[in-house]
Amino acid sequence: KKAGGGSLSMLLLLDRPSTNDGGGNTAYTLDDFDTSIYGGKVLQRIKLMQERGIEVTNEVLGKLGIPSPGKDAKEVKFKLQHIDELISLSDGQIVLNPKIRDQGLQPAIDSTLSVTRVGIGADNLAVPSSAAMRQVAARLRFDLAQATDIPPDDTTPAAVQQRARSKAWQSVLQQPWGTTRPYSDQIIALLAAAEGLLDDVFAGTDATLDDGQAKVSAAVEEVKGECGAAVAELEAEQQLSVQSKNAFKTALRTALGK
Numbered sequence: 001k002k003a004g005g006g007s008l009s010m011l012l013l014l015d016r017p018s019t020n021d022g023g024g025n026t027a028y029t030l031d032d033f034d035t036s037i038y039g040g041k042v043l044q045r046i047k048l049m050q051e052r053g054i055e056v057t058n059e060v061l062g063k064l065g066i067p068s069p070g071k072d073a074k075e076v077k078f079k080l081q082h083i084d085e086l087i088s089l090s091d092g093q094i095v096l097n098p099k100i101r102d103q104g105l106q107p108a109i110d111s112t113l114s115v116t117r118v119g120i121g122a123d124n125l126a127v128p129s130s131a132a133m134r135q136v137a138a139r140l141r142f143d144l145a146q147a148t149d150i151p152p153d154d155t156t157p158a159a160v161q162q163r164a165r166s167k168a169w170q171s172v173l174q175q176p177w178g179t180t181r182p183y184s185d186q187i188i189a190l191l192a193a194a195e196g197l198l199d200d201v202f203a204g205t206d207a208t209l210d211d212g213q214a215k216v217s218a219a220v221e222e223v224k225g226e227c228g229a230a231v232a233e234l235e236a237e238q239q240l241s242v243q244s245k246n247a248f249k250t251a252l253r254t255a256l257g258k
Helices: 040-051 058-064 073-089 098-102 131-136 140-148 157-173 183-194 209-226 228-237 242-255
Strands: none
Touching: 131 183, 140 157, 140 183, 157 183, 157 209, 183 209, 183 228, 183 242, 209 228, 209 242, 228 242
């Protein structure tokens, strides 16, 4: 303020209403969407889906962020509109998803919807994370989003591998409520997932996220014992040098029996 400027940091906790009215697999037609509630773009989208033979169900509407027709549609739309306006003004958002929580992932962060806008812009030098974190997690959101788009009945090798990679990412993100994890542990675990060293834990198996977390945690401890100097450098600099990365990868392969 004394320098003639200032900024305000504000954290908003919002309960985003569900766009699904719980009507199961109800299929809707264009006539079900009240023109006084749904805008022209939404109606055009519904019409296009119908013309292409796509069944408009609660699940489909939920993925598109469109409230299901019903007595609460107007209220849900009103709440979503104001939440979206607040999001547009923010530097980012973390979205917690009940479905992810029900799958056993803690914290239940929806990585495909959680974003940051810090550092966006050619003249902005601010960054939301460390150099090492950006290195190891560059594909995280993409891999998780890609896996959600795979049809459940797709059993091709590529689909199996993509699901395994998604579970590998999720397993290293596991962190029970109230616990902390050293920075170096996070980077090494994410590196294991990024390099595909955990894929075979989940490919064609019934392994749980906790199984994957237990395996990678044990491997991280071995790596820290083998690469003490590299770990100290990582903690101090928060950067992942080529030498340190290669040392961690070698130690991870040994710890994971590769």
